[in-house]
Amino acid sequence: xxxxxxxxxxxxxxxxxxxxxxxxxxxxxxxxxxxxxxxxxxxxxxxxxxxxxxxxxxxxxxxxxxxxxxxxxxxxxxxxxxxxxxxxxxxxxxxxxxxxxxxxxxxxxxxxxxxxxxxxxxxxxxxxxxxxxxxxxxxxxxxxxxxxxxxxxxxxxxxxxxxxxxxxxxxxxxxxxxxxxxxxxxxxxxxxxxxxxxxxxxxxxxxxxxxxxxxxxxxxxxxxxxxxxxxxxxxxxxxxxxxxxxxxxxxxxxxxxxxxxxxxxxxxxxxxxxxxxxxxxxxxxxxxxxxxxxxxxxxxxxxxxxxxxxxxxxxxxxxxxxxxxxxxxxxxxxxxxxxxxxxxxxxxxxxxxxxxxxxxxxxxxxxxxxxxxxxxxxxxxxxxxxxxxxxxxxxxxxxxxxxxxxxxxxxxxxxxxxxxxxxxxxxx
Numbered sequence: 001x002x003x004x005x006x007x008x009x010x011x012x013x014x015x016x017x018x019x020x021x022x023x024x025x026x027x028x029x030x031x032x033x034x035x036x037x038x039x040x041x042x043x044x045x046x047x048x049x050x051x052x053x054x055x056x057x058x059x060x061x062x063x064x065x066x067x068x069x070x071x072x073x074x075x076x077x078x079x080x081x082x083x084x085x086x087x088x089x090x091x092x093x094x095x096x097x098x099x100x101x102x103x104x105x106x107x108x109x110x111x112x113x114x115x116x117x118x119x120x121x122x123x124x125x126x127x128x129x130x131x132x133x134x135x136x137x138x139x140x141x142x143x144x145x146x147x148x149x150x151x152x153x154x155x156x157x158x159x160x161x162x163x164x165x166x167x168x169x170x171x172x173x174x175x176x177x178x179x180x181x182x183x184x185x186x187x188x189x190x191x192x193x194x195x196x197x198x199x200x201x202x203x204x205x206x207x208x209x210x211x212x213x214x215x216x217x218x219x220x221x222x223x224x225x226x227x228x229x230x231x232x233x234x235x236x237x238x239x240x241x242x243x244x245x246x247x248x249x250x251x252x253x254x255x256x257x258x259x260x261x262x263x264x265x266x267x268x269x270x271x272x273x274x275x276x277x278x279x280x281x282x283x284x285x286x287x288x289x290x291x292x293x294x295x296x297x298x299x300x301x302x303x304x305x306x307x308x309x310x311x312x313x314x315x316x317x318x319x320x321x322x323x324x325x326x327x328x329x330x331x332x333x334x335x336x337x338x339x340x341x342x343x344x345x346x347x348x349x350x351x352x353x354x355x356x357x358x359x360x361x362x363x364x365x366x367x368x369x370x371x372x373x374x375x376x377x378x379x380x381x382x383x384x385x386x387x388x389x390x391x392x393x394x395x396x397x398x399x400x401x402x403x404x405x406x407x408x409x410x411x412x413x414x415x416x417x418x419x420x421x422x423x424x425x426x427x428x
Contacts, residue, residue, distance in 0.1 A: 021390045022370040026159035035165040042169065046178070050132050056098045064131045067180025068098035069107040071130055074119025082257035085113055086269035098127060110270045113257035114250045115214045131180065138177045141188035142168055148195045149364070152337045155371035167363050171400040172414065176357030183360045186215055187344075190222065191364070194340045197230060197239075198332050206242020210250060217351030221315065222343065228319075229326045277353070283406040286415060287311070287354040294411050311350050314422065318346045321426050338386075338425050341365030345422035356403050356414050365421035366396055386424055396420060 025031060049063060056063050064071075072094035076085055084090040092106040099106070109116065122130040143164055150157040168174060176183045189212045196205035209226060212219040223243070230236045254262045275298060282294040289307030296303035321342060325334045345362040348354050372387040381389030399417050406412040 020155060020371055020373045021375050022373040022393050023155045023158060025390070026155065026162045026370075031159065031162045035162040038169060039161075039165045042165075042174075046132070046135060049178075050128050056127050062099055063128065065175075065179025065181070066107050067131050067134065068095045069109040070116075070119050070134070070180060071095075071123055071127060072098060072106070073109040073111075073116035074121075074123030077113075077116050077257050078120050078123045082113060082116070083259060085109070085116060085258050086266070108273055110273045111214055112250075112266055113254040113262050117253050117257050134180060135177055138182075138184040139168060141184040142173070142177075145184075145187045145191040145364075146367075148191050149337060149367075152198075153367055153371050156367050163367060166397065167360075167367075170360060170363055170397060172357045172403055173360030173363065173400075175403075176355075176360060179357070181355075181357050182215070183357050186212065186218055186358070187361055187364075190218075190344060190347075190361070191340070193222075193226075194335060194343075197226070197236075198335045200331065202230075202236045202238030203242040203245070206239040206244075207246035208242075209239075210243050210246035213247070213250070217353060218347050221347060221350050225319070225322060225343070229322050230331075233326055234329070234331075281355070283412055284356045284403075285353065286348055286356050286358055286412065286418070287351050288314070288349050289352045290354060291411055291415050307352075314346045314349050317426065318343060318422075337364070337368050341368045342422050342426035345418045345425070348418045349422070356406070356412050359400065359414055359417055362418040362421045363397075365425040366393065368425050369393060369396075369421070383424060386426075388424060 056068065062068070069091075072091055073085060076082060076090065076094045081090060081094075086109075088108070091109055095106040122134060125133065146156055146160070146164055146167060150160065156163050168177065173183060189208050193205045193208035193212070196202070196208060205226075209219065209223050212222065226239060231239050251263060254266075258265070282290075282298075285291055285294050287307070288310040289304065292303035292307030292310075293300065296306075322339060325336070325339050328334045341362075341364045345365050348358045348361055369386070369388055370390075370393045372385075373390050373393055374382050374387040375389065376382060376387075377389075379389050379391065381387055381392060396417055400414065402413040406414070
């Protein structure tokens with residue numbers, strides 16, 4: 001990998017963004033009209049699904065996908081039953097009227113108790129209104145994440161509306177949003193922390209990283225990377241202050257819900273849930289280890305070794321990239337959007353368990369690559385310089401729909417998407 005990075009913050013001159021045919025296409029009036037039409041279609045579909053029914057019944061069975069798990073957890077906390085938050089029977093009771101026309105007994109809630117507290121206000125609403133508010137909130141998180149990147153990625157700034165609509169309409173992310181999942185929250189926290197680091201707001205960055213601990217498989221690698229590269233190498237002690245302060249606040253919130261010892265009890269209470277999900281939803285697994293287990297079996301040592309080696313290789317490459325970028329003292333140069341994009345794509349691949357909708361995190365990398373796109377070398381682009389051809393950008397976005405084929409097999413072809421983005425965006 002070359003240590004030379006495109007100057008994406010400089011808005012003048014003959015830069016990669018100005019030459020990008022993708023940028024020229026997205027800033028056209030036609031692209032804006034298509035974006036408005038698609039956005040309205042999504043809004044109408046959402047409104048029809050919420051209005052066209054009662055309770056938790058939806059057009060395809062249960063309205064909200066996995067949202068009953070979050071709503072039910074908020075309901076338990078609201079009713080003062082947080083001490084039984086991870087009890088199977090208690091969760092089933094809390095979700096008894098939320099399964100729509102499906103035959104599912106309930107959807108298990110495995111997240112920390114402080115996240116359940118977030119859903120207390122939503123649980124005070126009727127289920128359908130609560131779901132609508134959550135979907136709008138998730139969409140706003142995606143919009144906010146992209147807005148934070150506008151000063152850093154020219155294409156996002158100049159074609160903001162088409163980029164927003166294309167991001168939300170990316171099938172795995174859209175499926176996650178309408179299914180009540182939290183990839184958008186992960187994106188908002190990660191991009192927010194990265195932006196705060198670039199701006200020198202270390203305490204805020206640490207606090208946002210602490211918030212990401214609701215999903216430890218993503219928070220762990222990212223926090224360690226920041227501690228090594230920013231705290232250890234550049235002595236940014238405010239990050240530790242933000243982590244400690246926000247971490248203590250989240251612990252206190254969890255203590256109010258489930259008792260002071262929830263940090264130790266939570267992993268035990270959740271028990272074998274991750275392994276059960278990994279085995280029952282094998283076709284939806286996206287990480288290297290998860291996909292390997294889908295091929296060779298959950299308890300296969302071959303799967304663990306192959307997936308583990310691939311994850312270790314991805315982590316090593318990310319650390320090497322971060323270390324080379326970290327030589328400069330200017331955080332706006334070492335923490336450029338390309339490094340953020342590579343980091344988010346790799347984070348999806350590292351943990352033992354991540355799901356297909358988490359591939360939405362890799363879309364940040366797709367827009368960074370679109371800003372670099374070129375036709376200078378014909379249909380092959382200039383991948384040696386990290387500059388793909390426009391059709392490659394379209395193909396990667398459209399590749400999200402191939403997950404629909406996962407139901408016919410044991411592995412999702414979607415794995416190719418974050419791998420391709422991580423390799424290409426980190427090349428330069």
